[in-house]
Amino acid sequence: MSNILKISTLAIAVSISTVAFGGEVTSGATRQDLLNAMKDEAFDHLKYMMYAEQARKNGNAELGAVFERIAAAERDKHFKEHAKYLGLLRSDSENLTDAISGEYLATSKIYPEMANRAKAAGDTEVGQHFAKVGKEEAEHHETFKAALLKRNAQ
Numbered sequence: 001m002s003n004i005l006k007i008s009t010l011a012i013a014v015s016i017s018t019v020a021f022g023g024e025v026t027s028g029a030t031r032q033d034l035l036n037a038m039k040d041e042a043f044d045h046l047k048y049m050m051y052a053e054q055a056r057k058n059g060n061a062e063l064g065a066v067f068e069r070i071a072a073a074e075r076d077k078h079f080k081e082h083a084k085y086l087g088l089l090r091s092d093s094e095n096l097t098d099a100i101s102g103e104y105l106a107t108s109k110i111y112p113e114m115a116n117r118a119k120a121a122g123d124t125e126v127g128q129h130f131a132k133v134g135k136e137e138a139e140h141h142e143t144f145k146a147a148l149l150k151r152n153a154q
Contacts, residue, residue: 034086041079096148103141
């Protein structure tokens, strides 16, 4: 069995979410709440950064700074604290394996399904967008696999 096939098989076998790593929390419901909270904090961080960029384009640097300050808190305080309890960060190999698994799921299932649903609903442009992003996720998947192979070869 080739190394790439072994890594792909391993990535599929590993849980597709960061809760597979486990942290200080034992309750499945609490783990899911932490994961959901992290998704919300990450979304808010990125959204606020985009709001900051837009505010600056509109000539409002002061508002841009407000959005950036709150975005940083969402990332540096809330997200990181949730991640600590969830046990998100592990060894480089474990982190790469988790990334490979997530990107594989995105490229093989999530984005193709979203593209098909959008196209079926008549949202052709969004369907094409999802298909394009799915292909980009495949590139990420391959990049992470190559990094794991390189790490394991050392």
